[in-house]
Amino acid sequence: MDYGIYIDIKRCTGCQACVGACMDQNDLAVENQEPSWRHVFSVEEGIYPEARVMYVSLACMHCQDAPCSIACPTGAIGKKETGTVSVNPALCIGCRICLTACPFGVPRFNNEGKMQKCTLCSERVAEGLEPACVRICPTGALKFGSVNELGMQVGIKTAVKLVRSVLQTDSCGS
């Protein structure tokens, strides 16, 4: 079964808790210029008086047909049974072609030049736990599960919204 993290952009408020949780789980030494694996981007739309700010928390999407994996010349990037795209540091030669291939700009390189990225907390997931970023998210913007189940959750939410708007139209008409 393929697991993934879904981001509900309407609920992401840029608090950066997910970034902190990722650093804590993975002992990321940012003070030694080690890269962070998850980033929150703030996106501003419009100008005064119509400006609005939205946020997007992004890390590896663990693609099915992962371009980074296809591009990797040494086979360092592979896909685990759970759907996790993972890097074998022993095979990584730091050529950075994965960065060129990745449509999300995810690959980061540590002080040894090796590629590092989100592991989907695969060791936690194997124990039935959710990834650290999902666990911490105070707004519920990040959700974890099998990708098809996550799709169902979005579907249910939309169905509720549709029903409400139909009911509202009805009561307005009567």
Added chain:
Amino acid sequence: MNDHTERMRGKIPGPDTGIAIRKSICTICDPDSQCGLDLYVKNGKIIKVEGSKENPHNEGTLCSKGAALRQYVYHQDRIRTPLQRVGPRGSGKFKPVSWEEALGTITNNLNQVKTGSGPESVVFFSGYSFWYRPVLHRMAYLFGSPNIITNASVCHLSMIFSQILTLGLPGGPDIRNAKCLLVWGTNPFHTRTGIARHILDAKERGLKIIAVDPRCSPMAAQADIHLQLRPGTDGALALAMANIIINEGLFDHDFIQNYTHGFDEYREYVQEFTPERGEALTGVPAEKIRMAARLFADAKPAALMPGSSPVVHNTNGLQNHRAAFALVGLTGNYDVAGGNFVEPLSYIFEPGGFITRETEFKHAKKRNEMPPPIGDDRFPLWSLLYDEGHAVHLPFQIQSGTPYPIKAILAFGINYRMWPDPDFMAESLEKLDFIAISDLFMTESCRRFADIVLPACTSVERSEFRCYPERYVIYTQPAIKPLYESRPDVEIIFELAKRLALDDSLLSQGFEACLDWILEPSGITINELKKHPAGMPVPNPITFPEKKYLQQGFVTPSGKMEFKSMLLEKYSKSFGYDALPVYRPPKYSRETTPELAKDYPFILNTGTRLPMFIGSQTYRLPWMRNLRPEPFVDLNPDDCRRLGIKQGDDVAVSTAKGSITVKANLTNQVQPGVVHVSPAYIDVKVNALIEADYLDPISGFPGYKALLCKVEKTNDKNDKKK
């Protein structure tokens, strides 16, 4: 399945990995948050932090600051032993001493001041966190000093006062049942993440949100209507909304007729504030003011969610906030479900559905048996409504020595930069005979002013009692031993109480006995709490009815909601207070000081919290600092185009009082003509831009969030090279 290496790498708890989960709470933040923690501990060391799922306040979640707790606990700046100053004050030279020696020195000095000038000359100060405050309060009173002083003098108290003066008892927004939420100048998504999910859930269920905020904050992004006012004009906006609600007959007639005082004069006063005049004063389009007023008044029930301090950090702050809270009564949303519901506080600012003897515990001596606290002569309402001295007036009284001299401070967490014009505070502190500071980190204030420095420990190294509005209580157990020679603040207080021979049966019995005494009316005992390390639901919590004023009246002099405050009226002659929530523009503004505004055309706001910082507390943590490595001033891109400023340029932000240099951050989150500097940065003294007496004359709160400044690009080295 994981093998052992993978389980170790994933920090999976279990006997094979040697990792155990211990429960605690995070107190980096204020009592409105303080989330439950799961601490992953291996060999006595925390290796990972998570939100505790049992705690109903955060339900497994945390904020970014909480995520970085490990770097907070194990930071290299932690004070390791008690220290005694050896060089001259300010030299930063200290030698380690024993606890015995340090406490002895403090005892001698405090007793010396007591004998020489009187106990009131000793100030007992408390910054973050708050957990030991009742104990410190009791010690101060037993010692004979009315001067327990805290950060409350610049924090949420003025917001509470504005409610007390208007409505009697403060009421919090009932988010779950409201149909419309009027969020006034707060962004809980970055400051109170424990309620973030409830706001978004309610929005998905159809809650309408009006956000009053000078910034395009994440809260404003969630709003149906964003009222983007100029900083410091909140009162004018609230009065213009009242103008619509009254003139269109949208107010609660029954409530106004039966339960309010001064409505006629208020109605007359708001006539000045047509939506068009509101637009001219606030910058919010008149049409938006109309829409917001109608939405708030029509949606029943509707609630107002205030921030702790954004509105009151202004020279007319208390009155501005009174104008906003008047809308709650006007629309009949006071003390109703889904409105601003009144819940009595249980312990340290939080309601929990039970009664305690916190106040009786704090007041070991009657207040009138001691001289009046600091600031009583200047801000009489402060000491009338609250049982602390006024921190903002402290440097003034140190300097003047009247009505009595101040000689010594025993501080638990103090940052002199909290004060407007921190240099004035610094000069004042230097005049004191004796300063002892207990803190986690060797801060600038410790280095510059302390004669004795004491190492305190963090929340995860001690036991403390907390209650939550979700009807939940916890008495934590230490997850790890106190690091180095650090001690819990209460232990320090009990040791001092013993040495000062305060001879108190409660303090001499220790913390748990004190808590049992405080909790006695609730039936909650420390013994029972200890059986529930993650906390437990409050047994048989009290359910409070709606509209409690029907039985007991309003807790105001008139017994009604007061559009016209009788308490303020009492001081109208002697102190010039207005009884109505009169709007006055900031003391330094285009309207009040047009000449000054020519040279200083921008409005300066030094308040907005960034999500990873609270005060300067987490600024030193690499994980948090990495998210905003350099001090920035947020500027509107249009202003920058005009001034030739690019992203990352060094710019000087100056007032008539002072100047700071920071990096420019161009963002549409701020409106043209307004600049924001966060107070978190240790390397920039932003409050040096503000005069020590730039204050709200009623509350004494500094006008941190509305004054005038100019912004200039500095000629940095790169430019010279070109």
